[in-house]
Amino acid sequence: xxxxxxxVQKRQSALLDILTTVDHKKIGLMYMxxxxxxxxxxxxxxxxxxxxLAAPDMKLVDPGLYNQMFTMHGTGMIFxxxxxxxxxxxxxxxxxxxxxARDVAFPRINAFxxxxxxxxxxxxxxxxxxxxxxxxxxxxxxxAWTAYVPLSTRVFSPQAGMDIWLFGLILSGIASTLGAVNxxxxxxxxxxxxxxxxxxxxFTWAMIVTAVMVLLSTPVLTAALAxxxxxxxxxxxxxxxxxxxxxQNMFWFYSHxxxxxxxxxxxxxxxxxxxxxxxxxxxxxxxIVISTILIGLLGFTTWAHHMFVSGVAPEIQRFFMFTTMVIxxxxxxxxxxxxxxxxxxxxxxxxxxxxxxxxxxTFTVGGITGVIQGMIPIDTQLHNTYWVVAHFHYxxxxxxxxxxxxxxxxWIPKMLGKMLNDTLGKVQFVxxxxxxxxxxxxxxxxxxxxxxxxxxxxxxxxxxxxxxxIATVGAFTIATSVLIFIINCxxxxxxxxxPADPWxxxxxxxxxxxxxxxxxxxxxxxxxxxxxxxxxxxxxAVQAGH
Amino acid sequence: xxxxxxxVQSTDPRFNPRKGVAGAFVFxxxxxxxxxxxxFMWNFYAVVQGAWPPLSIARPSPILxxxxxxVMVVSVIAIAVSSRAIAHDNRRVFVPALAxxxxxxxxxxxxxxxxxxxxxxxxxxxxxxxxxxxxxFFHVARVLAGVIFMMIVLVRALIGQFSSQHRAAxxxxxxxxxxxxxxxxxxxxxxxxxxxxR
Ligand code: HEM
Ligand SMILES: [Cu+2]
Numbered sequence: 001x002x003x004x005x006x007x008v009q010k011r012q013s014a015l016l017d018i019l020t021t022v023d024h025k026k027i028g029l030m031y032m033x034x035x036x037x038x039x040x041x042x043x044x045x046x047x048x049x050x051x052x053l054a055a056p057d058m059k060l061v062d063p064g065l066y067n068q069m070f071t072m073h074g075t076g077m078i079f080x081x082x083x084x085x086x087x088x089x090x091x092x093x094x095x096x097x098x099x100x101a102r103d104v105a106f107p108r109i110n111a112f113x114x115x116x117x118x119x120x121x122x123x124x125x126x127x128x129x130x131x132x133x134x135x136x137x138x139x140x141x142x143x144a145w146t147a148y149v150p151l152s153t154r155v156f157s158p159q160a161g162m163d164i165w166l167f168g169l170i171l172s173g174i175a176s177t178l179g180a181v182n183x184x185x186x187x188x189x190x191x192x193x194x195x196x197x198x199x200x201x202x203f204t205w206a207m208i209v210t211a212v213m214v215l216l217s218t219p220v221l222t223a224a225l226a227x228x229x230x231x232x233x234x235x236x237x238x239x240x241x242x243x244x245x246x247x248q249n250m251f252w253f254y255s256h257x258x259x260x261x262x263x264x265x266x267x268x269x270x271x272x273x274x275x276x277x278x279x280x281x282x283x284x285x286x287x288i289v290i291s292t293i294l295i296g297l298l299g300f301t302t303w304a305h306h307m308f309v310s311g312v313a314p315e316i317q318r319f320f321m322f323t324t325m326v327i328x329x330x331x332x333x334x335x336x337x338x339x340x341x342x343x344x345x346x347x348x349x350x351x352x353x354x355x356x357x358x359x360x361x362t363f364t365v366g367g368i369t370g371v372i373q374g375m376i377p378i379d380t381q382l383h384n385t386y387w388v389v390a391h392f393h394y395x396x397x398x399x400x401x402x403x404x405x406x407x408x409x410x411w412i413p414k415m416l417g418k419m420l421n422d423t424l425g426k427v428q429f430v431x432x433x434x435x436x437x438x439x440x441x442x443x444x445x446x447x448x449x450x451x452x453x454x455x456x457x458x459x460x461x462x463x464x465x466x467x468x469x470i471a472t473v474g475a476f477t478i479a480t481s482v483l484i485f486i487i488n489c490x491x492x493x494x495x496x497x498x499p500a501d502p503w504x505x506x507x508x509x510x511x512x513x514x515x516x517x518x519x520x521x522x523x524x525x526x527x528x529x530x531x532x533x534x535x536x537x538x539x540x541a542v543q544a545g546h
Numbered sequence: 547x548x549x550x551x552x553x554v555q556s557t558d559p560r561f562n563p564r565k566g567v568a569g570a571f572v573f574x575x576x577x578x579x580x581x582x583x584x585x586f587m588w589n590f591y592a593v594v595q596g597a598w599p600p601l602s603i604a605r606p607s608p609i610l611x612x613x614x615x616x617v618m619v620v621s622v623i624a625i626a627v628s629s630r631a632i633a634h635d636n637r638r639v640f641v642p643a644l645a646x647x648x649x650x651x652x653x654x655x656x657x658x659x660x661x662x663x664x665x666x667x668x669x670x671x672x673x674x675x676x677x678x679x680x681x682x683f684f685h686v687a688r689v690l691a692g693v694i695f696m697m698i699v700l701v702r703a704l705i706g707q708f709s710s711q712h713r714a715a716x717x718x719x720x721x722x723x724x725x726x727x728x729x730x731x732x733x734x735x736x737x738x739x740x741x742x743x744r
Contacts, residue, residue: 105565177576185569189562215576223583227680236669236676238587243594250583 022107023518027114028093029415034118035085041125042076043482045069047475050439054472056460066456067142068161072128074145075165078258079172080121082400086265087176087214088117090407091183091207093415097509097516098201100192100525105185109178116175124168127161141165144454146255147228149239149247154232166229173218173225180214183207192508194527198289201507201530202282205289206268209296213257213264216300221254245310252303260299262396263363264292266403267334270356273410274338276503277353278345284337285530291330298327308379317376324374331367335360351425352503355406358433362398366391369444384454387447393440405432405485413498417515421495424488431481438474442467506531566714570721577688581729584684588677588736599674599741603667608738610661614654615734621650622727625696629720632703635710641703644716647723648700651693658686681733688726695719 021027049069052060061069096104104110131139138159143152147166150156187200187208200208224247230236239247275282282288304312304320312320338360347353369391373379382388405428413419446467451458458464501510510533512521529535592598599605628643662682669679699719702708708716 106569181569181572181576184572185565188568189565215572216579219576219580220583220586223580223587226684227587227676230669230676230680234669236680237671237673238676238680240673242591242673245594246587246590249590250586253583253586 022103022111024092024096024104024107024110025415025516025518025520027110028089028091031084031088031092031114031117032090034121035081035089038076038080038121038125039085040482042073042081043479045073045076047479049073050472050475052456053458053468055469056458056465058457061456063456064137064142067144067454068128068131068137068140070454071141071144071165072125075124075141075169077396078145078262079169080124082262082396082404083176083258084117085404086262086400087183087207087210088114088179090203090265090269090404090411091179091210094411094509095183095186095204095207096190097414097512097520098204098507099187099190099195100508100521100527101186101190102520102524104182105190106182110182113175113178113182116178117172120168120171120175122168123171124165127164127168131161139164146251147247148251149228149244152228153239163229163232166225166232170222170225170229173222176214177218177222180211180218183211184215187211192524192527198286199527199530200289202271202285202288203265203268203507206264206271206292209292210261210264213261213296213299217254217257217261220250224250224254245307245312248307248310249303252306253300256303256306257299259392259395260295263399264295266359266400267292269403269407269410270338270359271334272507273352273356273406274341276410276505277348277350277356278342279348279504280341280345281531281534282337283340283343284333287333288337291333294330295327298323298330302327305374305379308376309383321374321376325371328367328371335364335367348503350409350503351420351422351429352406352410354426354429355402355409358402358429358436359398359406361433362394362402362436366394366396366398369394382447384452385447386443386451386453389453390440390443390447393443397436397440402432405429408485410503411509412492413502414509414514414516416492417498417513418492418495419498419502420488421491424484424491428481428484428488431477431484435474435477435479435481438477439471440474442470442474446471501533504533504537506534508532563712563714566718567721570718574721574725577725580684581681581732584677584681585732585736588681591673591677600672602672603674605741606665606738608734610657610664611734611738614657614661615731617650617654617657618727618730621647621654622724624650625720625723629713629716632708632713632716633710637703637706640708640716641700644696644700644703648693648696651689651696651723655686655689655693658682658689678737681737685726685729685733688729692719692723692726695722 018026018030048061049066052058052066092104092110096102128140131137138161140159140161141147141152141157141164142159143157143162147162152162187204191200227236227238228247231238231240271282271288301323302320304316305324308317308320338356369387373382373387373391409420409422409425446464449463449467451462451464458468498514500512500514502514503510508521508525508527509516511525525532624643624647628640628647631637631639631643662679665678667675667678669676669683696719699708699715702715
């Protein structure tokens with residue numbers, strides 16, 4: 001057998017290493033760190049928002065700043081935290097390992113898209129941060145993450161901050177598109193021998209579908225953003241006097257799929273953790289893969305459910321209501337399969353599994369409220385109220401943050417070679433789950449009572465006081481849970497080293513040292529089933545028993 | 547230097563030649579969606595505005611675009627010949643054909659710039675002008691990107707980096723150029739030919 005010699009990395013300065021590395025693992029970790037910073041940043045904004053709304057007639061921030069804050073909170077959480085964390089972070093680190101490859105298909109493009117993302121993020125947040133520091137209200141966007149026209153045109157948002165924000169968003173879109181090209185090709189062309197279609201691990205499957213969705217949806221948003229930028233700066237007239245539904249269509253053609261871009265990788269993490277911690281094979285593997293693909297396809301057919309009150313012809317509305325109901329079916333299939341996986345399993349009640357419970361209990365609620373508000377007559381009432389805020393946090397926080405946390409507890413031993421403290425993890429989970437429900441459940445009630453979203457304050461006497469206060473208490477409970485997580489990460493400095501396979505995993509990332517060497521695998525593994533490591537552990541015993 | 551020995555099977559996926567072609571294909575998919583977005587905008591206006599193109603706009607003469615369509619055909623043939631040639635290790639055809647394709651790409655862009663200045667309306671006239679210029683502008687931006695891609699491949703070809711066994715970049719470049727040509731014909735038809743008679 002032929003062999004090549006790979007130079008052992010000469011010790012170079014850590015900084016130089018960070019700047020020049022093309023190793024998917026280092027890039028993945030760098031994505032995670034960057035995205036976590038933006039999580040803290042956007043989360044802090046959410047705390048200020050919640051303080052401002054804690055009681056009626058609060059004057060903590062003025063309405064102009066409030067608008068900037070929820071705009072930056074929303075865009076920060078979506079474009080700078082959830083997507084880069086799941087796709088750039090977990091995807092980068094895990095996909096090559098799970099398919100038995102030594103790197104992604106185009107390592108240099110991978111590094112390029114990371115740095116482009118960092119630059120885009122600095123542009124987006126920089127305008128806002130600079131504006132805060134210099135007390136200049138003109139350096140940030142304040143047109144909400146949806147940037148609807150005409151609000152976002154020069155007439156109503158004359159400030160430079162809008163252009164800075166648009167520029168950052170365009171760049172971050174290009175970065176994530178390039179990243180997606182890399183993932184699709186990696187999963188297509190770099191799989192270890194024997195890893196046939198049905199042996200691809202669930203997280204990698206989720207990443208494939210996610211990457212395809214990024215590829216197909218992001219460019220449409222880029223086109224719309226380019227049109228808006230040109231209108232604001234180069235005198236074009238795309239949105240000047242024309243129909244505002246043009247922007248809405250193009251924006252939601254990206255942004256509804258974006259919900260699945262944020263949730264599918266989370267579902268992939270759930271499908272990895274559950275069988276390992278139930279000590280059972282994943283129930284209905286093929287059904288899970290097919291439902292992932294179906295969600296990916298159907299995700300492109302539902303966007304106009306965001307436009308039920310925008311003046312869309314009734315028969316078109318009914319079509320989108322129908323597709324919105326249909327997409328709940330593959331999601332339901334997954335939830336059924338996950339529960340069936342746990343059924344009669346010998347559950348290992350460690351933190352990763354608790355985070356899975358967090359995911360299931362919250363995401364399911366968000367799925368149900370989604371179906372409810374997908375009905376046209378109900379949506380005409382609930383549109384733009386706090387009900388919607390409650391709904392999408394149940395989906396995005398429940399579906400992404402709990403999965404991300406589960407992914408941290410599950411994979412940090414592999415990525416950093418140290419075990420997180422399980423007891424602290426359980427405490428964190430309890431705070432996070434309770435805090436989450438305290439924050440967002442009352443928002444359903446606020447919405448039903450008619451509180452609009454995106455208002456900087458409200459008058460007393462409408463019955464909105466108590467739910468708002470509870471939500472604020474909840475937000476600080478979530479903050480406490482995040483603090484516990486940070487403390488847990490700090491304990492890593494003195495934690496015990498993790499073995500190669502601390503959880504008795506099934507997939508190939510557990511087949512190499514923790515953390516893996518630069519080349520991942522000394523010898524590229526040959527795959528003979530969808531659970532190569534399980535087979536190795538149990539294969540001999542099964543044969544002996546016969 | 548200190549080294550680690552790693553075993554390399556012949557099946558090592560890192561040497562998979564499908565990588566480059568798959569990458570080009572997937573990238574082209576995303577480019578397709580970008581143009582679909584722009585065409586959606588065009589058709590949205592057509593549906594909601596009734597009179598589209600607006601009555602105030604006179605139909606631009608298609609002379610230069612027709613010439614450019616011819617330039618594009620020849621250029622596509624040249625790059626196709628070039629990429630077939632390298633598949634058979636025929637470097638005597640490969641390099642000159644690639645150079646021809648590249649020059650024609652430049653010519654196309656130059657003619658397009660003349661066309662910009664010749665039109666009777668501008669990107670700021672009304673939303674028709676904006677849409678018209680956007681489609682032309684983003685297409686010619688792709689043409690220039692394709693020309694740069696061809697130049698890089700050309701330089702690498704002159705250094706002698708390609709052979710029938712090793713030509714993923716040539717294939718990728720040709721694929722991208724076919725895509726650009728395909729988009730051109732749709733843009734051309736939409737902007738210049740598909741006008742209602744009135
Ligand atoms: C840390 C806990 C969080 C809290 C306390 C929180 C709180 C809030 C509140 C109160 C609003 C409504 C602001 C308004 O309408 O005036 C809001 C909006 C929003 N949040 Fe969060 N949020 C949290 C986490 C997240 C996460 C994880 C995501 C997404 C991945 C997210 C995405 C959004 C988006 C997209 C908006 C809409 C912004 C807009 O209207 O433009 N949030 N959040
Ligand atoms: Cu939606």
